[in-house]
Amino acid sequence: MTLLDIQNVFDTDSKCREILCRLRWPNGPECPRCKCPALELETEKQLFYCKDCDYQFTVTAGTIFNDSHLPLNTWFMAVLLLVEARKGFSANQMKRTLGVSYKTAWYLCHRIRAAMAQAEHVMLSGVVEMDETYIGGRTRGMGRGPHGKGKQIVVAIRERGGDVRFFRAEDAKSGTLAKYIADNISKDVECIVTDDFKAYPAAVAENGFTENHFTINHSWKEYVNGEIHTNTVENAFSLLKRGVIGTWHKISAKHLPAYLAEMEFRFNRRKRSDLFLDTLRHMVTAQTLTFEKLTA
Ligand SMILES: [Zn+2]
Structure with missing residues (x-):
């Protein structure tokens, strides 16, 4: 996966949402509130309606992406920059590369890290x-x-x-x-x-x-x-x-x-070919991190 791939493969908001949907719900989307799989998708706003409890939600609701105004395409580029940088990627580098404010870049980095921190851990042996x-x-x-x-x-x-x-x-x-x-x-x-x-x-x-x-x-x-x-x-x-x-x-x-x-x-994960998608998967399955919590 390269920045060019992201521009080509995930060039629209709905394509980004499609992959997030598959990563968040590998067995098909379900209501985060009542787990009901009977949903209706309102395509224009990309809103799911739960037929059982009437809850409305998007694929990013309650995830690390929650309440972000940045285009998902920008998020995807930030994720790639961070996972491909073996020695790390600073908020300043992120700011310059993506052309966003320092505050946005800093918040992006920390949200992605928060998802990484919740990765599953197996016991070490050998x-x-x-x-x-x-x-x-x-x-x-x-x-x-x-x-x-x-x-x-x-x-x-x-x-x-x-x-x-x-x-x-x-x-x-x-x-x-x-x-x-x-x-x-x-x-x-x-x-x-x-x-x-x-x-x-x-x-x-x-x-x-x-x-x-x-x-x-x-x-x-x-x-x-x-x-x-x-x-x-x-x-x-x-x-x-x-x-x-x-x-x-x-x-x-x-x-x-x-x-x-x-x-x-x-x-x-340095030898994994699906590092980018694996990171996105963690981002739609990890708990959210609010700006208030981050700066508390
Ligand atoms: Zn429901």
Whole structure:
């Protein structure tokens, strides 16, 4: 899918609505209020009428697209720009590329991210790598690591050859890490590989994974000890950091989870040929995000 494809395939509002309709209701449209499939479509306003409860709605009602005055064609282009940008796409780039106001571009990006954040998650298994890093708020002369004002802790868990999960963590204590393990790593995981950060042994023990926990000693420069390495989770981190440095520049702590959701969504689908349609599907099935909620 390219911008040109969008101009050709989704050039009218009704063509955009048609694809959204198929993505939202794969088994045919139904009333969001009473689930009744007996509907009448008023083609001019693209309004569905429920024959059972008289409810009137459009395909975008109650979705991420709700109450937007932008043409759907513009939305589709914004989605494509965001999913095709491996290192992320800033609101400023969106503003320039689509010729919309900064406020509109910012809102577009955040709404698309909100849909991405609600993507379904499966438990990770096989060989799983876990690592933590510090991003943002660089203080001159302090170098890397947890020092300096405004640094955010990001925890990543990645199944080798599979999905990654990013989290903005309040702290890197073992109790916090244990919760991420419990929520994201399958009980039948083959093994968990981490570095020798002191919080991991207690975190894995809390989940009963002591036997299959392996550590690499980064401080001893033992980066690769056969299969015991955290290279693949570090690769995901380096892409994240390039996104933060190259695209977003400064991210507030409040919006960091949304950016992490975007990076995670794109990273986990990077080999999918239906990435664009899959993102649209999430946008018509996720909960809405109001401007008030976003700026609260
Ligand atoms: Zn109804």
